[in-house]
Amino acid sequence: MPRYLTSPGWAVAAGLVAPLVLSAVLLPARSGLANTDVALILVVVVVAVAVSGSRLAGAVAALSAAVWFDFFFTRPYERFTIDKTRDVETAVLLLVVGLAVSQLAARARRLQVIAVTDADYLSRIHDTAELTQSARSAGAVVDLVKKQLTDLLTLRDCRFEYGSLLGHPPRLEQDGTVTVGRRHWDVERRGLPDEEIELRTFGNGHFYGRFMLRPAPGAAPSLQARLVAVTLADQAGRALDTAETTRE
Structure with missing residues (x-):
């Protein structure tokens, strides 16, 4: 299986824990933050995890972000239920956007690896061609x-x-x-x-x-x-x- 599809344990763990930690940091400011702002901040964490190149880690981060957004920032608080329709929509959008962005970030990382690999291949061909012209x-x-x-x-x-x-x-x-x-x-x-x-x-x-x-x-x-x-x-x-x- 290609390496960009596999996920080191640390990346999955980060995807699981990072949204919880950020939610805990934001919790004291809950009353002064709009839920849409909280969702956008959580998406940033999802992207940061997905940049590792792991689709699985990014997906875990997106799911974790949606779960802790529901638990800490939608009423009733500290329960896995949502009363307001708008909050339901925000939670769903957070999950969908988080999943989509994580896939794009992982793909960008993959393309970067391919570009580096291509440069190495071209370097090998160039070095050999150069020697072919100059070698006695x-x-x-x-x-x-x-x-x-x-x-x-x-x-x-x-x-x-x-x-x-x-x-x-x-x-x-x-x-x-x-x-x-x-x-x-x-x-x-x-x-x-x-x-x-x-x-x-x-x-x-x-x-x-x-x-x-x-x-x-x-x-x-x-x-x-x-x-x-x-x-x-x-x-x-x-x-x-x-x-x-x-x-x-």
Whole structure:
């Protein structure tokens, strides 16, 4: 399950307790505060909890805020009942708005994580492309790509075989999918196969070899990460092709 959908215990606890604590702080000023103002203040707490990136924590905060708003700020006080229709509407709006805002805040946090991740991917591609242009040896590019693949795909080991096609290991395809034999392997659900996986390298249409990937236990890189891996392998292929052309 993606991490932004999971919720650390502290975030859920904060969502549960924070609206109660704020309600207790506001309680002495209850007579001078309009209930709509109290509801708006409680929504701020919901947002603060949801910014952690957890939808569950934000939802818990929204429910907690609605409950304590009812208990402390609607008549009869200190009871889970509401006499006035307007207070019922405010409590319902507090819950609905709190839930909606918490989802938006969690989504914003998710998008921020994706943007940071994209920047890291682009940096890897840029660094490899830059080395491809400046390196005197294609081997230096291959070595860099091995390190990049190890970090990117969470590998225990990565090696390069020049011109080899022995055996029929699982394969990381050009579209980022993984095949075992002729069957598609569900990486998102099962993680990478617990055996060496080949990633073939081409330059200008010529096959130059393959990276042999040994995943760490439980490694399940995203499709985006796998596509970046294919791009890095292609850059190594271009470096190998350039080196061969230069020798000729």
